[in-house]
Every structure is written in structure tokens, then in C-alpha cells.
Amino acid sequence: MRAEALKGHLDGILLAVLEAGPCHGYAIMEALRVRSGGQVDLPTGTVYPALHRLERAGLVRASWSEAGGRRRRVYELTPAGLRSLDTERGAWRDFSATVTTLLRPAPLATRASP
Amino acid sequence: MTRQGPPASAAGPAVECYLAEVAGRLPGPDRGRDGIVAELRSGLLDAMDAYQSAGLPTDQAVQAAIREFGDPGRVADGFRAEIAAAQARRVVVTLLVTGPLVGLLWIATAMSSHLGIRFAVPWQRAGLGASLGTGLGTGLLLVAVAVGVTAWAGVIGIASTGRLTRWLTAPPRLAPTAAAVAGFGAVSADSLGLVLLAVQLAAVPGKLSPVPAIAAAAASVTRLLLARRAARQCLALRASLA
Numbered sequence: 001m002r003a004e005a006l007k008g009h010l011d012g013i014l015l016a017v018l019e020a021g022p023c024h025g026y027a028i029m030e031a032l033r034v035r036s037g038g039q040v041d042l043p044t045g046t047v048y049p050a051l052h053r054l055e056r057a058g059l060v061r062a063s064w065s066e067a068g069g070r071r072r073r074v075y076e077l078t079p080a081g082l083r084s085l086d087t088e089r090g091a092w093r094d095f096s097a098t099v100t101t102l103l104r105p106a107p108l109a110t111r112a113s114p
Numbered sequence: 115m116t117r118q119g120p121p122a123s124a125a126g127p128a129v130e131c132y133l134a135e136v137a138g139r140l141p142g143p144d145r146g147r148d149g150i151v152a153e154l155r156s157g158l159l160d161a162m163d164a165y166q167s168a169g170l171p172t173d174q175a176v177q178a179a180i181r182e183f184g185d186p187g188r189v190a191d192g193f194r195a196e197i198a199a200a201q202a203r204r205v206v207v208t209l210l211v212t213g214p215l216v217g218l219l220w221i222a223t224a225m226s227s228h229l230g231i232r233f234a235v236p237w238q239r240a241g242l243g244a245s246l247g248t249g250l251g252t253g254l255l256l257v258a259v260a261v262g263v264t265a266w267a268g269v270i271g272i273a274s275t276g277r278l279t280r281w282l283t284a285p286p287r288l289a290p291t292a293a294a295v296a297g298f299g300a301v302s303a304d305s306l307g308l309v310l311l312a313v314q315l316a317a318v319p320g321k322l323s324p325v326p327a328i329a330a331a332a333a334s335v336t337r338l339l340l341a342r343r344a345a346r347q348c349l350a351l352r353a354s355l356a
Contacts, residue, residue: 026160044183045192057279073153
């Protein structure tokens with residue numbers, strides 16, 4: 001699945017990954033691959049800038065931390081990020097329920113006759 | 115200052131070569147670029163570790179990690195809007211913080227100078243001819259306009275790069291445009307202030323209080339030069355988003 005297909009939902013998806021706990025950039029990219037069963041493989045040039053944007057908006061907090069002799073920039077959800085994730089989830093549930101209803105095949109009796 | 119990211123030597127020449135290619139394509143000042151490169155370096159090392167854990171020898175793991183991160187140009191392109199927004203925000207915050215400080219120095223100059231009028235600004239008409247006085251009055255008005263433009267552009271720059279972006283999506287070119295306008299507004303305000311001070315100095319020498327006047331002039335010259343450079347950088351960043 002390409003990044004364009006997720007347009008508008010990338011922020012919510014990244015926030016959802018971080019809901020489990022603080023994570024660095026590459027671990028977030030891997031989590032997206034694993035959680036989507038390999039369907040989502042977002043490019044570096046999409047994920048890292050999006051994380052910086054979320055940080056600027058105050059939805060995630062970033063800090064350099066050292067583990068196993070390697071320094072990494074670790075991201076974590078802020079309370080505002082958690083609230084934004086809840087809002088995104090609600091909006092997505094409404095949207096997907098509506099589209100699912102609209103895409104459902106109409107019963108034969110109600111189909112418009114030619 | 116704390117060093118950011120892992121040391122360059124840990125990554126190996128292939129990774130460093132890749133990172134240099136990305137860095138070469140990133141616009142903007144070194145400071146933002148260094149942080150991004152350090153973060154990408156640690157990500158590449160993590161990717162390399164993952165491939166090694168999966169059984170690849172080191173050299174193949176490095177190549178696989180680089181392939182995974184993708185074309186350096188595309189990676190750099192992804193950061194352009196973010197670099198522009200972050201730099202624009204730094205510029206407008208600096209201008210909005212330094213503006214009142216420089217203004218206070220000018221007010222201190224006016225209040226401590228002997229111009230014959232209490233709370234008179236240094237370019238007040240005191241002791242000047244009518245035409246010169248009118249010219250200086252107009253100059254003062256222009257300073258006020260320049261300060262107003264800087265402040266408004268600064269507010270737009272802050273709004274389009276901060277927490278409001280949670281709810282509002284600003285076009286990528288808005289923030290660098292606002293920052294460039296704020297920068298050139300500050301350049302205009304400081305230049306006009308210095309010109310008016312010079313006129314005052316020539317017209318009624320000996321009336322200005324030297325210490326605050328020199329401090330205000332030095333602050334304005336410094337800010338003028340820095341604001342001009344920052345505004346040009348923002349214009350270049352704006353152009354890179356085209």
C-alpha cells in the first residue's frame with residue numbers, strides 16, 4: 001500500500017503505533033510493516049518528516065536517548081497526541097461505517113430496473 | 115551542547131556516503147540538517163542490525179539498509195516542507211522575542227536623552243526645522259508600519275507552524291513566506307531607526323545620551339544583519355518548495 005493511499009490518515013496511524021509506548025523512527029517503520037502484515041511499507045522520506053511535523057504540533061515529544069551504546073531519537077505520545085488519536089479513531093469508525101453501508105450491494109428487489 | 119546521534123565512524127563508509135548525499139540535497143541551515151542526518155544515521159544502523167539478525171553478512175546488510183531507506187533525493191524531498199516550517203518558526207520566534215528588547219533600548223535612548231521634551235524619541239522635532247521635523251515624523255510613522263508588518267507576519271508564521279496545525283492545514287509555502295516578510299519588516303524598521311538616529315545626530319548634536327544610543331544602534335545593526343540573512347534563507351526555502 002502506497003503512502004498516497006493513506007493520505008489523511010498517516011498522522012493517526014503514527015500516533016496509534018506510539019500508543020504502545022515510546023519508539024524510535026526505524027522501529028515505527030517496522031511496526032507499521034508488522035501490524036499491517038506487510039501491506040504498509042512507508043518510505044523514510046514520509047515517516048521521519050511526519051514525525052517531526054507531529055512534534056511541532058505538540059502531538060508527540062521527541063528526545064535523544066542512549067540504549068545499547070547507540071543514541072536514538074525517541075518519540076512518545078503527549079496527552080494532546082492521545083486525545084487526537086481518540087478523535088481520529090472516532091472519525092475513522094464513522095467514515096468506514098458510512099462507506100461500508102454505501103458499498104453494500106442493494107437487495108435485488110430495490111435495484112433500479114433498466 | 116549535547117552531541118546528537120551516533121558517531122559517524124560507527125556507520126561505515128557506505129552509510130556515510132549515503133548520508134552525505136541526503137545532506138547535500140537538504141535545504142536550509144546546517145543546524146537543522148545535522149539533526150536530521152544524525153537521526154537517519156541511527157535509523158540506518160538499526161536497519162543494518164535487523165538485516166544482520168536475519169542472517170545477512172555485514173556488507174550485504176549495509177546495502178540492504180541503504181536500499182530500504184531509498185533514493186537520497188526522495189528522502190531529502192520528504193524533509194523540505196518540514197525544514198522550511200521549522201526554520202520559519204525559529205526565525206519568527208527570534209524576531210518576536212528580540213523586537214521588544216531592541217524597542218526597549220530605543221525607548222531608553224529617548225528617555226535618557228536631553229531633547230527638551232519629556233519622553234521624546236531621539237528623532238523628535240525638538241530644535242529641528244519644520245521640513246526636517248515633518249520628514250522625521252514620516253520616518254517614525256514608517257518605523258511603526260514596519261514594526262506592525264513584522265509583528266503580523268510573525269504571528270502568521272507562529273500560527274502556521276505550531277499547535278494550530280493540529281486543526282488547520284497551512285500550505286507549505288505560507289510559513290517561509292511569513293518569516294521572510296517578518297524578516298524584511300525587521301530590516302526596514304531597524305534601517306529606518308538608524309537613519310532617523312543619524313539625522314538627529316547631525317541636526318542636533320550633543321543632545322543624545324551616548325550609552326543607550328550606542329547600545330540601541332548596535333542592537334539594531336546586529337538584528338538588521340541577522341534578519342536580512344534569515345529572510346533570504348526563508349525565501350530560498352520557499353523557492354525550494356516550488
